[in-house]
Amino acid sequence: MIGCHLSRIQVCSIAPAMLITFTFSQHVYANTDFEQCVSQLQVKAKQHGISQATIDTTVANLSFVPRVIELDQQQPEFTTTFKDYYEKRVTDWRVKEGRKLFATHRQLLNKLTQQYGVPGQYVIAFWGLETNYGSYKGKMSVLNSLATLACDPRRSEYFTQELMQALTLKERYQFSDDQMVGSWAGAMGHTQFMPTNYLKYAVDGDGDGKADLWNSTADALTSAANFLQHLGWQATERWGREVLLPDNYDFAHLGKNAAQPLSQWAKLNIKQVNGQPLPTPDMNAALYVPAGHTGPAFLGYENFNVIMRWNRSEFYAIAVGKLADQINGATGIVKSIPAHRRLNRATVTELQQKLNDAGFEVGKPDGIWGSNSVAGLQAYQRQQGLIADGYPDQTTFDKLGIKINGLPQQ
Template structure:
């Protein structure tokens, strides 16, 4: 499910340069290069040879990496697909079963239980489907591929370190196509840096121990900047005459300022925090205030629709009402979105890759053009915008 693995934004630029010069070419030659680097870094030759003995290029991994069309879905469709009554019921049951673990997480890391329950549900359906890709094959394949080697090459050496510690098998360890392991899907480097023995057996077993997986996930979120005891997302109602140009993650103001503009919470009170007004499908659809913790989600996944859905589901697991869907303008399909992105690029906007996904850069460009053309600047593309462009 993850679009980009954990800690992608934290990879050092030096690693990027190194990986970019060492990807591609013969796969066997590439593996020999990895082995030479591992030995140069102090790993014994016999350990390195044993670790890489059976590694293979995995075409299925590359196919999965190129096939992430699910992220083209708009928020309402995506969230309804991922959030079911059964997932909510199971989540509430898991919250009771592991109540003492969640209490420890909240004490030690300040991460609310709904947040981890939502990740647990979306990543592996509460541990039921953890992926059957050979982890080492996937990591080496993605390191060899020149699309994002800087993300994956360091993970190969982290897996080698886990292997030396007795916590990784080159032939038996499996997980997601992008190399994540366990119930909340963590990469080898993340396990080394943030793994926690939650059940007290002396080992960090993220595939078989919910306590280990949840505690490790909580520790990671804290290290990524999670602020203890603060909310992350709150559904609100908005007046029809709001200045829509102030919406979006590129803008923020105190929640009290939003309140003076007529923004009201559907439940509870507005906290005394900076907040961005989030309109996943424009001014006619659901509306949320996103607080500082919401931005931490983007260290877990770069997809706007996934992050918003995961954050919203976390609030549902803690008692929030189902959002008011409203009646948003029709969503563009993938080809329409690509056409829009090309037009935006022609107007000088940086939308990143033309991929048919309404990501942060495309949303920002849409909003700028809406302002320029005198349209409601809610960052949601419409046929009217396309015609004016």
């Protein structure tokens, strides 16, 4: 995930009710100390055990990439809706292609399920969302991108470590500098692993003695299954499911911090999307309504949390789960996803300030819709007798006296 889609950068955060889409403002970054930084990186590479030959031919020739800084420093201007996010990612083509690849690689995927406990449709779904089944793995120099970020003080320590790991990868597998391309943040290959995760979890799936996530589909899919197992994948559970809420549901239990046993959800009259009673094995689940109470509702099981350890976005986790379901022959989302207006940052900031002023503390207004904002809005909605789904809909804005500034509904 780039930002939060193509790289596994642990510091990124995506709001549970809205995913942020970034519109760039020009960021002028003049790093007059880049050459000095590269000299320091050569010393660190030596300390890390990188050979002098690699230091002389690769590290000494690292280049500053202004575009990387621009992308890293981007500021969110507009939210994007669940409808827009989902429908751009879980497309008919991606489902059809996923089914085709599921059949093509069935023997390997069956082996991975036996070895790692991860059903093949999930491995294919991650592949589809990360790089469109390998059709776009990124084109930026991983080494130059990581060096650029390592020399930027904002997250220098993290990216310096990733650069050292990338150099270790280069030497271990004899990758050329030109071969090591990926996202602006340094994520690589079919499944977009950062260098640290590449070293920890990449597996030689085709038996050629090298874990090559760029050129070997077997290596990439095997590595994805291995990574998911280490993230805690539960072999006997699915990711979750779409559910039907009763008309009088009060949303007292909402989000990952309000998980409870399936038996409790059944007592609240939560049903399968086909209207049948909810199965009640001994499992916990959390409720998610990514488009508010007028849209589809989902119960996320433990594997939903595992998906979010890969990418900390509820939108992404639902997309992976539903794409996997459809690759395996199931239907898509049953309940229509409503169109909502994309909000600009100023409107979200005003909403946060209004909630603070009303005594519903959401933290410093910053225009980024996170879990504190959801909780504060939900408390406000409950006090005002509104449906307390934590989603900023038109009724909520009207109640707070906020004029919505944003893009048309989608």
